[in-house]
Amino acid sequence: MTAEWALEVGDLTNRREMMERYGGSRFGGIEPSNRSPNVLIYSDPKQGIQHGYNYDGWDPDADSPFFYYTGEGQRGDQNPESKGNRAILRHLETGPALRLFEAAGPNRGGGKPQLYIGEFHIDPVDPWRFREAPDRDGLMRQVVVHKLVAVEPARSRAVSQAGMVTHPLEVDVPFDERKLREVALRWLEQRTDGGRQALSLEDLRDFEGGYDLASPAVELWQPPGFEALLSIRDERDVEGEQVQLDGLTLSPESSVHIESLRVAEVRRFPLIWLQSIGGARYLAMFPLYVAARDGADFLLSPDETFGRLPEEPESALEVVMKRYVLAETKRRLHQPVFRAHVLRAYERRCAVCALRHVELLDAAHIVPDAHELGVPAIHNGMAMCKLHHAAYDANLLGVTPERRIEIPPRIMTEVDGPTLKYGLQGRHGQDLMILPASQLEWPDPELLTQRYEQFRAASAVG
Numbered sequence: 224m225t226a227e228w229a230l231e232v233g234d235l236t237n238r239r240e241m242m243e244r245y246g247g248s249r250f251g252g253i254e255p256s257n258r259s260p261n262v263l264i265y266s267d268p269k270q271g272i273q274h275g276y277n278y279d280g281w282d283p284d285a286d287s288p289f290f291y292y293t294g295e296g297q298r299g300d301q302n303p304e305s306k307g308n309r310a311i312l313r314h315l316e317t318g319p320a321l322r323l324f325e326a327a328g329p330n331r332g333g334g335k336p337q338l339y340i341g342e343f344h345i346d347p348v349d350p351w352r353f354r355e356a357p358d359r360d361g362l363m364r365q366v367v368v369h370k371l372v373a374v375e376p377a378r379s380r381a382v383s384q385a386g387m388v389t390h391p392l393e394v395d396v397p398f399d400e401r402k403l404r405e406v407a408l409r410w411l412e413q414r415t416d417g418g419r420q421a422l423s424l425e426d427l428r429d430f431e432g433g434y435d436l437a438s439p440a441v442e443l444w445q446p447p448g449f450e451a452l453l454s455i456r457d458e459r460d461v462e463g464e465q466v467q468l469d470g471l472t473l474s475p476e477s478s479v480h481i482e483s484l485r486v487a488e489v490r491r492f493p494l495i496w497l498q499s500i501g502g503a504r505y506l507a508m509f510p511l512y513v514a515a516r517d518g519a520d521f522l523l524s525p526d527e528t529f530g531r532l533p534e535e536p537e538s539a540l541e542v543v544m545k546r547y548v549l550a551e552t553k554r555r556l557h558q559p560v561f562r563a564h565v566l567r568a569y570e571r572r573c574a575v576c577a578l579r580h581v582e583l584l585d586a587a588h589i590v591p592d593a594h595e596l597g598v599p600a601i602h603n604g605m606a607m608c609k610l611h612h613a614a615y616d617a618n619l620l621g622v623t624p625e626r627r628i629e630i631p632p633r634i635m636t637e638v639d640g641p642t643l644k645y646g647l648q649g650r651h652g653q654d655l656m657i658l659p660a661s662q663l664e665w666p667d668p669e670l671l672t673q674r675y676e677q678f679r680a681a682s683a684v685g
Contacts, residue, residue: 226258228322232341232375233382235327238265241337253295253307260319262310264371265337266292266385267326278354278368280388281380288376290323290343291388294351294367297359300402301367303351303432304410311369312350312431321345321371325385341379343371350431353399365402400449404493406432407453411495411507416582418559421504437497443480451487452480454495455523456505473521484521488513494523500563508559561604562586568659569606575620575628576646577656578608585612589622589670601659602667610646620647621678624671626655631682 226244230236238249247254247263254263266279282289295307303312314321321344324337345351353365373379410430415422427436434446434453442456455473475481487494493510500506514524565586572579587607605622607615614620621629630651637643658665 225260226256228259228261228320230322230339232339232378234339236324236337236339238335238337241324251295251307253310255307255310255319261322262314262319264292264311264321264323264343265326266323267335278356278366278388280385281383283387283389285380286376288373289346290340290371290373290379290383290385292323292369292371293356294369296366298364299358300365302406302409303367304406304413304430308351308367308369309431311345311371315345315347323371323379325383327384338382338384340373340383340385342374343379344374346370346372353402365399400451401490401492403432403434403449404453407436407495408493408509411436411509415507418507418509419562420581421500421506421563423504436495443475443477445480445483451483451490451492452494454497456497456499458499473523474519475521476519481519484513484516488516488521496523498560500560500567502567506559506563558586561600564601565604565606568601568661568664569657570660572606572657573608573611574605574655574657575607575611575650580608583608585609587612587615589666589674601664603670605655605666606657610642611650614647618678618681620650621675621682622655622666622671623675624668626658626666626671628653628655629678633682 229244241247241254241263242249245259245261245263246257252265254265255261256263278291278293280291281287282291292311294301294303294311295305296302302308310317310319311321320342323340323343325340327336327338329335349370351367351369354368355363356366358364407430410432411418414420414426414429424437424439430436434449435444437454437456438444442458443452444454444456445452473484475484486492491512493512496508496511497505498508508525511523511525513521515522562585566581566584571581571584573584578584584606585608586604589603589605611620615622619631619634621631623629628650630647634643635648635651637648
């Protein structure tokens, strides 16, 4: 049942009453209500100063509607994409109102008395900034300072006991581009399930870090104020054009972009590669680093170590290290793109059992990528759930050139639980349940034959 908002500006309550009526907890500073369309924000400037929350308060201009509110997190750098901070920054998009309270005395059993200051909304033009402040251990860190706008500024300022922010808010702290990039990478990690889920350019607009992750107008994107490129959008059809991702090579013509990449190389800045997989969707590969350059050609690698290896190895150890890193780079770059293309072709379902849960699906190679025929192309792959992928790799499940499933005799005679009975034994002799809509993307019969012979040999030995 949705609780109606019952407080007027200037009303006194406490955390226990608020929790019982609107949900949340009695201790967090930012509490999205699970019983009403509100985000409850609690400020205690006197107590907060002890933990580095020394930006809570009103704008020095007495007629200003702005209230500055420090985000959540008492140790280390704050993240604008943390749960509470995100609830504030995205409330205009998601709908709930921001309700600000100030601590109004000591704890009296139901939590500290709370004075309701009024409804606010985030400033859509300048929603937040990083500021420097000590954490609860006294170590300097960056905090997120939200810029809130009072709906009824005169009433809210009249009842508020908060002071004015004396720290210079219009003077930015030293610009830390590396930390801003790390905020973007943390958001991408969460948003893409560790790089497994593709995004559209519209999806990227959900990022509320104060800058854009990409631009539809340009493929090489450097946000204003950044020293180096942040993202590269590659519109090539990697699967269709058989582009080999041994490494990602960038050859910008602009001297500005060349210098930008040189800065990224020297500063070891992480970059984002947005690889088109069709349908206006992109697979984000990150973090990438400038690994080497030859004139205006730059090689990017997901391994930061690669950029510290000599371009012309002088010792046997350096040769082995570079060979290993190059092989690892190829594997790490083509696997996510290969998976995205295969899952798209198989409509995000397991070829063996038709399971739809994409979180449990892999792109299984027919011929391993280490083999000369093991190209990262759809015709060398099948979408499989993790059970059937593991069984396929372990030769506990085979696929004939006619796309029929076989289970080894020794497995067919075993007695175990329902997973073995229905997941493996029950599939024996059945055709693949899912195939791509285009026959051109079906498993290559020659590759299936080669892999099936390997399966038969292993079954005979077992």
